Amino acid sequence: MEQFSDLTAAQTFTETENRMNAEQIIATLKTLVDDGKVLTDPSDLDTYGKDWTKIYPPKPMAIVFPKTTEQVQALVKFANEHQVALVPSGGRTGLSAGAVAANGEVVVAFDYMNQIIDFSASDRTVRCQAGVITEQLQNFAEENGLYYPVDFASAGSSQLGGNLSTNAGGIKVIRYGMSRDWVAGLKVVTGKGDILELNKDLEKNNTGYDLRHLFIGAEGTLGFITEATMKLSRKPDNLTVLVLGLNDLTNTMDVLQSFQKQIDLTAYEFFSHQAMQHVLAHGQVQAPFETEAPYYALLEFEATSDQVMDDAMALFEQCVENGWVLDGVISQSETQAQNLWQLRERISESIAPRTPYKNDISVVVSKVPPFLTEIDAVVTEHYPDFEIIWFGHIGDGNLHLNILKPEGMANEDFFEKCQQVNKWVFEIVERHQGSVSAEHGVGMTKKPYLQYTRSETEIAYLKGIKQVFDPKGIMNPGKLFD
Numbered sequence: 120m121e122q123f124s125d126l127t128a129a130q131t132f133t134e135t136e137n138r139m140n141a142e143q144i145i146a147t148l149k150t151l152v153d154d155g156k157v158l159t160d161p162s163d164l165d166t167y168g169k170d171w172t173k174i175y176p177p178k179p180m181a182i183v184f185p186k187t188t189e190q191v192q193a194l195v196k197f198a199n200e201h202q203v204a205l206v207p208s209g210g211r212t213g214l215s216a217g218a219v220a221a222n223g224e225v226v227v228a229f230d231y232m233n234q235i236i237d238f239s240a241s242d243r244t245v246r247c248q249a250g251v252i253t254e255q256l257q258n259f260a261e262e263n264g265l266y267y268p269v270d271f272a273s274a275g276s277s278q279l280g281g282n283l284s285t286n287a288g289g290i291k292v293i294r295y296g297m298s299r300d301w302v303a304g305l306k307v308v309t310g311k312g313d314i315l316e317l318n319k320d321l322e323k324n325n326t327g328y329d330l331r332h333l334f335i336g337a338e339g340t341l342g343f344i345t346e347a348t349m350k351l352s353r354k355p356d357n358l359t360v361l362v363l364g365l366n367d368l369t370n371t372m373d374v375l376q377s378f379q380k381q382i383d384l385t386a387y388e389f390f391s392h393q394a395m396q397h398v399l400a401h402g403q404v405q406a407p408f409e410t411e412a413p414y415y416a417l418l419e420f421e422a423t424s425d426q427v428m429d430d431a432m433a434l435f436e437q438c439v440e441n442g443w444v445l446d447g448v449i450s451q452s453e454t455q456a457q458n459l460w461q462l463r464e465r466i467s468e469s470i471a472p473r474t475p476y477k478n479d480i481s482v483v484v485s486k487v488p489p490f491l492t493e494i495d496a497v498v499t500e501h502y503p504d505f506e507i508i509w510f511g512h513i514g515d516g517n518l519h520l521n522i523l524k525p526e527g528m529a530n531e532d533f534f535e536k537c538q539q540v541n542k543w544v545f546e547i548v549e550r551h552q553g554s555v556s557a558e559h560g561v562g563m564t565k566k567p568y569l570q571y572t573r574s575e576t577e578i579a580y581l582k583g584i585k586q587v588f589d590p591k592g593i594m595n596p597g598k599l600f601d
């Protein structure tokens with residue numbers, strides 16, 4: 120398989136003069152972190168060596184759990200001296216193999232750096248260690264009458280350091296932006312072993328290059344994020360969900376435009392009928408209404424007054440009159456809103472048993488309908504036996520394309536065919552000036568396709584930046600680019 124061949128380069132990485140053998144490395148690691156914080160049992164190597172991607176078998180040398188930034192720094196300095204490859208690991212919920220250790224690397228896991236260190240009500244900021252779980256941050260904000268708005272289905276296990284390293288997006292981007300937009304400051308250990316305090320939590324700081332933003336989305340290739348000060352927002356008021364059955368794909372954009380003229384949406388998601396069928400078959404969730412539609416849109420907004428609710432109902436009726444919407448349902452309580460969200464949030468888990476091949480692509484919102492239609496046509500034409508599941512954050516142009524493995528087809532055959540599909544898909548992405556990864560990151564799975572989104576010259580600059588922060592190439596080698 121093409122992707123496995125990329126790993127050979129990383130394998131030769133440890134074969135240098137300063138190399139220690141595995142036993143010596145593990146013995147030294149034990150001196151750099153607290154007692155019992157180096158694991159080498161096969162089951163631990165398997166657990167911590169991988170994320171949610173299933174393509175690459177994990178093969179780390181050891182897992183270390185630092186407790187402080189200084190311990191992370193000691194690990195990085197040691198790794199530099201002896202050319203040891205380090206792979207940062209958070210909640211391991213990634214979908215692009217950005218946190219997979221497949222070549223004898225040392226995994227640096229942040230499970231024991233999970234403290235909320237500081238909170239400022241007047242600055243509306245919270246200082247977190249990198250291992251803080253997204254939901255822990257969301258709950259902390261709520262306990263203090265505030266709101267951390269970056270949200271996604273894996274919020275219960277994803278860690279902040281991982282979210283920032285992949286600039287995670289999720290279901291509220293249309294209103295609140297990506298993880299990047301909520302970072303006031305970062306503490307990092309660079310690939311060279313320097314500790315940097317980036318931006319000092321300032322709202323305004325125009326003093327040249329903002330290195331904070333280089334570490335966000337770098338997928339751990341420049342160094343480790345060890346702490347982050349996150350901004351918080353006011354709590355949204357009376358979040359209300361509307362699910363609509365749409366006549367046609369282009370209607371998703373018509374509906375979006377009509378609503379946005381009058382109401383600030385906090386989410387605008389879509390899913391196909393096939394996607395919903397999988398969720399319903401998975402259990403515990405009910406269809407929103409009896410009418411069957413090819414696509415469904417989920418809108419969320421703050422129903423702050425009766426007027427907003429009346430406006431939403433009038434807009435809904437207008438959409439029905441225009442022939443865009445076939446049916447709809449609106450939540451009347453928080454529980455009903457949460458239940459409607461299940462239709463969207465449970466898609467990934469409901470299709471997981473079918474070995475889905477995932478793409479996470481984006482274009483500007485106005486191009487979504489032709490973009491999706493073209494991709495759908497090309498895949499269906501060449502692989503009519505592939506089931507295609509479309510869903511995603513259509514309000515910000517981010518589509519999740521999952522291809523399900525036909526029953527009885529061997530995994531290897533399926534992945535090989537998906538490589539071919541990728542080529543077609545990414546040619547369309549390139550033609551529409553889109554991205555090969557909207558929110559999941561490049562990691563190993565999208566690495567061969569980076570040039571469809573980034574020019575050769577741009578990639579050369581990226582490599583130059585990597586060289587500055589990580590001259591020995593110890594940080595997450597084999598991810599993003601070679």
Ligand SMILES: O=C(O)CC[C@@H](O)C(=O)O
Nearest residue numbers: 272467477511519520521
């Ligand atoms: O499973 C996927 O393809 C997408 C996962 C996640 O980004 C989502 O939006 O639910």
Ligand SMILES: [Zn+2]
Nearest residue numbers: 289512519558
């Ligand atoms: Zn998503």
